[in-house]
Amino acid sequence: MFQTIEADELEKMLKEHFGEKIISVEKLYDVSVAEISVDVIKNVIIWLKENGFAYLTTCNGIHYPDTPKPFCMVYHLHDWKRNLRIRLKTYVHHDPPHFPTITDVWPAANWMEREAYDFFGFHFDGHPKLKRILNEDSMVGWPLRKEYPLEDQARFDKDDKMFGR
Amino acid sequence: MKEDVNQDTKQEVISKEYTTLNLGPTHPATHGIFQNVLKMDGEIVVDTEQTIGYIHRAFEKLSERRPYGQITPITDRLNYCSSPLNNMGWHMTVEKLAGIKLPKRVEYLRIIIMELARISDHIICNSVIGVDSGAMTGFLYIFQFREHIYDIYEEICGARMNTNIGRIGGLERDFNQAAWLKIEKLLEELPRCLKEFEALLVRNRIFMDRTINCGPISAELALAYSFSGPNLRAAGVDYDVRVMNPYSSYEEFDFIIPVGTNGDTYDRFMVREQEMWESIKIIKQAIEKLDKLEDKTSYYAPDVPDYYLPQKLDVYTKMEALIYHFKIIMSETSVPKGEVYHCVEGGNGELGYYLVSDGGRTPYRLHMRRPCFIYYQGYPEMIKGGYLSDAILTMSSMNVIAGELDA
Numbered sequence: 001m002f003q004t005i006e007a008d009e010l011e012k013m014l015k016e017h018f019g020e021k022i023i024s025v026e027k028l029y030d031v032s033v034a035e036i037s038v039d040v041i042k043n044v045i046i047w048l049k050e051n052g053f054a055y056l057t058t059c060n061g062i063h064y065p066d067t068p069k070p071f072c073m074v075y076h077l078h079d080w081k082r083n084l085r086i087r088l089k090t091y092v093h094h095d096p097p098h099f100p101t102i103t104d105v106w107p108a109a110n111w112m113e114r115e116a117y118d119f120f121g122f123h124f125d126g127h128p129k130l131k132r133i134l135n136e137d138s139m140v141g142w143p144l145r146k147e148y149p150l151e152d153q154a155r156f157d158k159d160d161k162m163f164g165r
Numbered sequence: 166m167k168e169d170v171n172q173d174t175k176q177e178v179i180s181k182e183y184t185t186l187n188l189g190p191t192h193p194a195t196h197g198i199f200q201n202v203l204k205m206d207g208e209i210v211v212d213t214e215q216t217i218g219y220i221h222r223a224f225e226k227l228s229e230r231r232p233y234g235q236i237t238p239i240t241d242r243l244n245y246c247s248s249p250l251n252n253m254g255w256h257m258t259v260e261k262l263a264g265i266k267l268p269k270r271v272e273y274l275r276i277i278i279m280e281l282a283r284i285s286d287h288i289i290c291n292s293v294i295g296v297d298s299g300a301m302t303g304f305l306y307i308f309q310f311r312e313h314i315y316d317i318y319e320e321i322c323g324a325r326m327n328t329n330i331g332r333i334g335g336l337e338r339d340f341n342q343a344a345w346l347k348i349e350k351l352l353e354e355l356p357r358c359l360k361e362f363e364a365l366l367v368r369n370r371i372f373m374d375r376t377i378n379c380g381p382i383s384a385e386l387a388l389a390y391s392f393s394g395p396n397l398r399a400a401g402v403d404y405d406v407r408v409m410n411p412y413s414s415y416e417e418f419d420f421i422i423p424v425g426t427n428g429d430t431y432d433r434f435m436v437r438e439q440e441m442w443e444s445i446k447i448i449k450q451a452i453e454k455l456d457k458l459e460d461k462t463s464y465y466a467p468d469v470p471d472y473y474l475p476q477k478l479d480v481y482t483k484m485e486a487l488i489y490h491f492k493i494i495m496s497e498t499s500v501p502k503g504e505v506y507h508c509v510e511g512g513n514g515e516l517g518y519y520l521v522s523d524g525g526r527t528p529y530r531l532h533m534r535r536p537c538f539i540y541y542q543g544y545p546e547m548i549k550g551g552y553l554s555d556a557i558l559t560m561s562s563m564n565v566i567a568g569e570l571d572a
Contacts, residue, residue, distance in 0.1 A: 001261075001410075002410050002506075003410075028503060028504055028505070029261065029262070029503060029504075029505045030261075030505075031506060054388070055388065055391065056391050057391070057506075057508075057515065057517065057534060058391075058517060058519070058532070058534040058539070060519060060532040062521060062530050063530075074519070074532075076506060076517075076519070076534075080404060080409070083409055083410070085506075087506070106389055106390075106391065107389050107390055107542065107543075108389065108390045108391035108539055108542060110542055111538060111539070111542050112539070115538075119225070119226075132218075133217065133218060134217065134218035134221040134571055134572070135218065135221065136218075143223065143226055144225060144226055144530075150226055150227065150229060150230045
């Protein structure tokens with residue numbers, strides 16, 4: 001189990017500086033998760049970095065189709081001094097989605113953002129070299145988006161209605 | 166003053182031209198498929214352009230169509246030098262999501278497996294550092310112990326390399342007598358061989374000259390590049406997930422985290438070397454703890470029938486067991502809705518799984534935090550200004566595993 005900063009404490013701390021741009025803070029399992037408006041996400045990350053959360057564990061994209069804001073970017077931060085982990089989320093609805101880059105905050109974010117671009121088509125404004133990283137450059141489409149289904153070709157017996165779903 | 170003038174005139178007269186050198190994708194010196202386009206000034210590396218993704222297998226996408234139990238074999242193929250560590254990390258992630266509490270015995274057994282995997286991972290890396298710096302002998306001595314460790318895996322799970330070891334909610338079977346004997350034999354023989362290996366390299370003048378100050382990285386830079394594991398500890402930061410966020414009862418064990426100072430190849434070698442000794446210590450402690458436990462039989466969490474295959478005998482005689490058997494085999498176990506991040510100390514650092522579940526039979530999204538993928542970004546910084554041969558040695562000492570890099 002991880003230690004985390006309590007949700008209401010994090011909410012108070014962030015709201016003091018960023019006001020209404022902090023949409024919600026909740027605790028999911030053992031980590032506090034803050035949802036933040038995309039226009040301040042970079043400022044929040046820089047502020048958090050200055051206030052202890054100096055290690056970028058990882059960041060990745062998620063696609064939630066059929067929701068008002070389907071494109072989500074998740075940042076996992078870790079404060080080693082107090083051993084606290086938090087997670088930040090930011091949602092966008094325009095396609096192609098644009099996020100600010102955090103490559104200048106942590107150079108480690110470079111490839112993580114390229115990965116999110118490669119798989120989800122997220123654009124990171126200000127990224128030094130935004131191109132595909134794991135897939136072929138000539139590839140068309142964004143493979144991890146839900147509109148590209150991966151079919152289980154060998155199995156025809158796995159019909160959802162058989163199992164009451 | 167005179168020198169300055171000379172240099173100025175030199176720069177005017179000689180126009181510098183750099184050589185471009187294509188190192189890889191397949192090159193015998195870069196154990197794995199990596200391409201580095203090096204910009205060279207004579208024999209000095211000026212800049213590097215990395216291309217990765219040659220063995221990309223879309224694990225994150227595959228996981229979205231696979232039931233939870235069937236994702237374990239995918240995780241094998243991340244860092245294939247220490248598959249059990251990846252497997253355990255995955256099981257623990259699902260267990261955290263489903264709130265499964267394991268008996269102490271299972272946690273100790275898992276620790277034995279994980280530490281064996283760490284030893285085999287470090288054996289490969291360290292012996293290959295020897296080979297790349299021109300010392301084949303050490304490799305020949307110690308590499309057989311990786312075989313012995315694979316023999317132990319074989320007794321535990323039936324496989325050697327891509328182990329698929331353990332299940333969500335425990336292990337698939339208990340250790341048999343042969344496995345215990347082999348572990349005992351390994352603990353007896355490995356320290357002796359490890360000492361011989363260290364005698365060959367650690368204070369060897371040639372090896373030291375070759376590796377000290379080869380591919381160094383400062384702690385600040387390593388942190389900016391989100392390094393973790395032995396590479397970060399070699400730079401002097403004592404971050405270890407086993408201590409920071411103990412899982413599987415690591416908090417009960419007594420071991421130290423070795424750290425280096427310069428973050429160069431020698432430090433990375435020494436950190437891994439020392440970690441092997443610590444792993445041996447941990448395995449011995451785990452065996453002691455197992456002996457003290459009253460519980461001598463359990464190897465899975467008995468209160469989670471939805472996740473754990475019932476005994477075969479029960480399947481034939483009990484309705485309940487038959488239903489669970491069918492459900493599990495047909496991958497009809499659904500885990501609760503939620504999202505969770507869990508990480509273990511893999512062979513190369515913090516190996517994390519970020520799992521988003523919508524309550525269905527497969528994950529909604531699975532993101533793997535592969536330490537290699539993240540720290541390989543720092544490679545150009547580490548080899549800048551060094552020799553080409555140092556670049557090769559630096560890469561093997563970083564233990565960049567193509568499977569983990571490309572996922």
